[in-house]
Amino acid sequence: MFGFWGKLLDIDLSRGVTRVVDVPEEVFKKFIGGRGLATWVLWRELGSRWELIDPLSPENLLLILTGPLTGYYPGIKIVVSGKSPQSNGVVGSTLSSELGVELKSAGYDGLILRGVSRSPVYIYVDDAGVQIRDATPLWGLGGLKLVKELNRLLYEDVRVERGLDTLPSYIYIGPAGENLVRTSVVMSKLAHAAGYGGYGAVMGSKKVKAIVAKGYGPLPKVSDESGFIKLRKEVLSELSNRMRVFRYWGTTEGLWYTGYVTSSEPVRNWTEEWHDVRTFTHEEVERRCWIRNLWSDWGCPTSCMKVSRVFDGVRSYVTDGPDYEMGAYLGSNLGVFDAVSMVKLSALADELGLCGIQTGNVLGFAIELFERGYLTEADVGCDLRWGNADCIMKVLHDIAYRQGIGAVLAEGTYRAALKLGERAGTDLLKYAVQVKGVAVGAHGIRSGLDYPQKIAYAGSVQGGDHTSTAGRPLKSTESEAFAAFLDSAVICLFNTVDTKKLVDYLNVVTGWGFSEEDVYMGGARILTVQRVLLLLGGPDVFWDPREHDENPERFYEPLTSGPKKGEAPKREEVRKDLISYYEELGWDELGIPREETLSRLGIEELAKEVERIKRRVTPNA
Amino acid sequence: MKIWILRDYSRCVGCRLCEIECSLRHEGLVWPAASRIRIYESVFGFPIPYTCVQCDDYPCVASCPTKALSVAESGAVLVDESSCILCGSCINACPGRIPRMVEGKRAVIICDLCGGNPACVEACESAGFNALRLVRKPGGEVVKAYLNNPVKASEDLARKLCVF
Secondary structure, three states: OOOOOOEEEEEEOOOOEEEEEEOOHHHHHHHOOHHHHHHHHHHHHHHHHHHHOOOOOOOOOEEEEOOOOOOOOOOOOEEEEOEOOOOOOEOOEEEOOOHHHHHHHOOOOEEEEEOOOOOOEEEEEEOOEEEEEEOOOOOOOOHHHHHHHHHHHHHOOOOHHHOOOOOOEEEEOOHHHHOOOOOEOEEEOOOEEEOOOOHHHHHHHOOEEEEEEOOOOOOOOOOOHHHHHHHHHHHHHHHHHHOHHHHHHHHHHHHHHHHHHOOOOOEOOOOEOOOOOOOOOHHHHHHHOEEEEEEOOOOOOOOOEEEEEEEOOOOEEEEOOOOHHHHHHOOHHHOOOOHHHHHHHHHHHHHHOEOHHHHHHHHHHHHHHHHHOOOOHHHHOOOOOOOOHHHHHHHHHHHHOOOOOHHHHOOHHHHHHHHHHHHHOOOOHHHOOEEOOEEOOOOOOOOOOOOOOOOOOOOOOOOOOOOOOOOOOOOOOOOHHHHHHHHHHHOOHHHOOOHHHHHHHHHHHHOOOOOHHHHHHHHHHHHHHHHHHHHHOOOOOOOOHHHHOOOOHHHHOOOOOOOOOOOOOOHHHHHHHHHHHHHHHOEOOOOOEOHHHHHHOOOHHHHHHHHHHHHHHOOOO | OOEEEEEOOOOOOOOOHHHHHHHHHHHOOOOHHHOOOEEEOOOOOOOEEEOOOOOOOOHHHHHOOOOOEEEOOOOOEEEOOOOOOOOOHHHHHOOOOOOEOOOOOOOOEOOOHHHHOOHHHHHHHHOOOOOEEEEEOOOOHHHHHHHOOHHHHHHHHHHHOOOO
16 A cells, blocks of 8 residues: 555544554545545445434544545645534535644544543544543633643643654634534634534534644655656646745635626625625735735645734734635625624634634525514624624624524524524525535636536535535536545645646555546546435435525526626526536436446445435335 | 755745655655654744754764764764664753654654755745745854744744734
8 A cells, every 4th residue: 555554543432442444445446535435434334324313413423534645745634524414415524734644644544433422532643542531621612722722731742852843733623513513613723624514513512622643653655756756846846836826815815806806706695796895805804914924734835824813902813814715704795894804703713613604604694684684683682784793793602602593593504594484484595595504605606707617516415515516527627526536635626736647646656557537437436425425314304306406596596796797597507407417427317326327336335325315205206 | 164044934834845855855755753844833823943053062962972973064963873872862962952763763863954955945945935045054152042942932923923
C-alpha cells in the first residue's frame, strides 16, 4: 500500500474500547478514501437497518477520514461523515484541519466513533494509541475560550524533554453541537467548519467535545518517488501563480461579484439574487475588519483565508474572511448589508459552532415568515426584520441553545417549515430554500451565470451542498462524480488542476495506474451508494424522488432584479435534464439504480437496499 | 560566508510548505515531525516560524559530550549521526529547546541550512509569501530575540491585536 495505511481506529465510546481495523487495498481502489470510504463503511455497518436509525442515536457512526492524497497534494481537508441528521443520507462534509496529517503521521487513515460516552470526553490519538479523556471542564465552551483552554491542556502533552514541539491539532464542537442543533458543525481553527450534514450534532450526541491527534512518524511512502516530487513541484508552481488575485481577496470577493456580476447571491431569503450595495463588498470588509490579509492551512499555496476582527471596546469578534458563503448567508440573505455586523454574526456563528449556510438559511426563512406575519414578536422576543442585526444575533444564540423559537429553528429549514406550517395551518415549504433537508449553498441557479446546471441541487446526493452539485455530462468536472472523487481522494476544491494531472497525482502516490475513466467510475460508484442510502432515509422524514428531486419553489420565481431580471428555470427542462443525468449514471427515471448498474460497478450487494426503496416508493409496480 | 534565515512573522501565512520541503529534502518523505523548521500556530491565524538561530556562542555545540555537533562554514550546526547518543544535552543547552529527538531517527535533528540553499526558504519564496528570506548572518545577541517560546509568541501576537 502506498499513500495510506489501510488502518482505521474504531472507538466504541459506550464500552471505552478501541481496536484497529484493517481496510484492504481493494476497498480503497473501489471507494478511494474520504467520502467514498465513509459511504462504504456506513453502508456495510448500517445499511441493513438504515431507515430505522436515528442519526442522533448511539447507533449512528461518526467518521473522520483522510484520503490517499491527504498530506501529499497541496492543501489539507478532512472528511466528516455519518448518517446525516439533515438529509438522513450520507453527506461527505469536509473541513480544513491539520488533524488529517497528524492522524496519518500517527499511523491511521481515520477514525470511526460509535456508541455514546456517559460523560463529556475528548479523544486524544498519538502513536501510542487512543486515550478517551474527560472533557467536563470544556463542555459549553466555544471559540477563543475553548482554544485557550485546550491549548493549556494540550501543552502538557508536548514532549519538551525531546525538544520543543508544536501543539497537537484538533477538531471540536461548540455549544450548538452539544445541544444537538441540526445546523451545527464540526469546527477547527476558530473559523473552519464541516457544515453540510449537521455532524456537530452527531458528535454532540456522542458526548465528544473534541478530537485531538499528534503524529510523530512520516506519512506512508509513495509509489513513485521521483514522479511525485516532479508533479508536486509542477502543481505547486501552477497554483502559486494562478491564484494571486484569488489569494489577495479570497472568496470574500464574492460578496460583490456573485451579487452584482453573476446575480446568484442570496438576498433576503432568495427573493432576489442581485445587489449593488457598495457597503457590502470585499473592499469594505478588508478596510474595516481584516487584521491579517493572508492565512493558509497545511501545505496550501492558495492562502484564500484572512483573519477578520471586530473589537467593540469590550470583546473581540474573530473569524476568517469571512468566506463568501458565510458572508452572503449572514449578510445579504438577512438584509444585513453592513460589513461589520456581518463579521460579528459570522464570528458568533463560529463561536457557537453553527453552520453559516444552514443557520443563515433558516434565519432568512424565519425573517420572511416574520415579515409575512407567520411569526410574531411574541414568538421571537424581538423585531426580527430584514437587517435588524441585534435581533438576528439574539435568535442565532437562541438556536444554539434551543431556547424559545430557537428550538424550532434548530431543526433546520426543512423540519422547521414542516413544524411552523402545521402550526399556521398552511404550506410554508414554499419559503424554504433547501433540497432534501439541506439548505442550498450561496450560489443560485436562476441567472445561469454562476451555476449553469439547473439540476445542480435537485440531482445532488448531498442536497443543497454547493460543493457537490449534479451536472452533465457525467464524465466532466461539471458532474457530481468529480466532486465525489475530490472529496474521496481528499483534495480542496480550490486547489484542483487539470483532471489528467489529478489522476496522475493519484497514480504516483498510490501506484494504482488509474485512467480518467476509472476515476469517474469510482465517483459514480460512490454516488450510487450515497443515492440509495439517501432514498432509504428515515426515520423522521423520507424522500420521494417524484417530489423531492426538485429545486426549491423559490428558484422557479423569476428573478426580480439585476442583469438577468425575469430569468427562471423551466420545470419540464429540469425534469428532462434530471432524467438524462440519471440515465448516464445507470439509474431509472426515478433515480433508482438499475440492477445491471450495480453489477457493472461491482456493488451487487446493494440490491437488497434498492429493493426496500422500491417497496416504499413504487409499491404497486 | 555565514548565512541566516530571516523570519518575518507578519508575512507567515501558516502554510507549512517549509516543513514539507524540509522533510522531503532531508528524509525523502513527507514527515512534518522531522522537519528542522516548525510552524507554531497556537492561536489560529497567527503562525510563528521557528528554527535554529545559530547563536554566536553555540551553547549546543559546547554542551555535547561526544562532540557530535560542529559548526559548518555557513554557520549551521551539523550533527554527526554516528556519534550522537541522544542524551539531550544540546536540547537543554539551547535557549529555545530547538534540537529535537524524533522517533525513528537515530540522532538529534537541527537545521543544517541545507548546505547554503535552504529548502524552506526556496518553498516560501516560490509560493510568493517571502516570510523566510536568506540573509547574511547578523552578528551579536540579536538573533536570540527569535527564541521566545513560539507557543507564547503566537498568543502574544494575537493579544496585541485584541484577539486573544
